């Protein structure tokens with residue numbers, strides 16, 4: 421065993437089931453292990469390395485900022501944070517942004533804002549936040565409570581109260597909850613990531629948005645994984661013609677540096693006031709400089725290529741031997757397979773292709789700018805491994 425693996429096993433809390441692989445350096449969608457083997461990466465550190473490893477423009481932006489100011493606290497103004505907020509608002513039509521460091525924190529801010537919005541207008545009784553069964557919203561005690569999977573609701577109680585769960589796709593159930601009058605917000609992922617790359621039906625998303633408007637509840641979208649170009653739109657809600665009141669994002673935002681953002685529409689832009697929320701690291705200048713480099717390059721041309729690559733993967737895998745179905749949007753794809761996904765991911769690693777799993781599916785989250793040649797090679801390898809591992 422390498423030193424790194426031995427030290428990790430001895431000194432790092434055992435919360436992760438890691439692949440037996442130590443990664444040392446990468447460029448674009450290629451990454452090398454400590455043993456010197458090269459891999460095509462279709463996981464991007466769970467949708468984080470938006471333009472792959474050590475993308476030139478991103479590295480230059482981050483390095484330039486690193487030589488100026490690495491951190492200043494939010495007691496002072498810093499330029500990259502202001503520039504990023506303007507860019508996010510101009511590209512989405514949202515009005516204000518709060519910066520944090522992770523998806524869970526971005527969701528925490530979304531939940532706090534939704535509660536305060538409802539308290540300000542309707543009183544303390546209107547505080548329930550409804551999420552969907554199968555959702556994933558984070559690992560803090562509150563965002564675990566928000567996560568609509570029973571498996572996450574053990575060991576760490578008491579959990580934060582005031583969450584209820586609705587069945588995705590069931591507008592009648594959503595309306596029954598809203599009609600009670602205590603629902604402050606619905607909070608959804610348009611494609612449930614950890615929950616198995618399950619895309620919500622467009623009619624459901626549009627219908628839920630209309631119901632939230634009718635019953636004075638906020639429509640909040642967790643775009644931690646689906647955001648920042650991943651699904652073929654800058655934010656996935658843009659596929660559905662809906663206007664969220666709050667959007668949270670993180671993962672791919674800063675292209676590999678820790679950053680979360682909560683975006684507020686007109687309806688919620690002024691809910692949080694001085695002293696009501698904060699973060700020491702939030703909006704860190706280096707992360708913000710990296711994020712500016714990423715967000716400024718997610719334009720219609722890039723998004724078109726995301727759709728083309730998505731279509732290429734789908735057409736290659738749909739109907740292939742060992743594939744039951746392909747789900748997801750853009751470059752956030754799930755593959756339901758005949759053979760167990762975990763076994764397939766391990767075999768693919770042996771064959772030089774890194775993929776993730778989500779529930780019982782293979783999960784593909786390649787870099788948005790993955791080279792077409794590499795993508796073709798990776799899809800061909802996936803087809804071969806699936807065919808080999810599937811009994812005739």
Ligand SMILES: *Cc1c(COP(=O)(O)O)cnc(C)c1O
Nearest residue numbers: 522523524556557558613644645
């Ligand atoms: C990953 C994820 C989170 C949690 O993000 P962290 O940065 O790990 O806190 C929340 N929501 C969704 C949809 C996610 O995919």
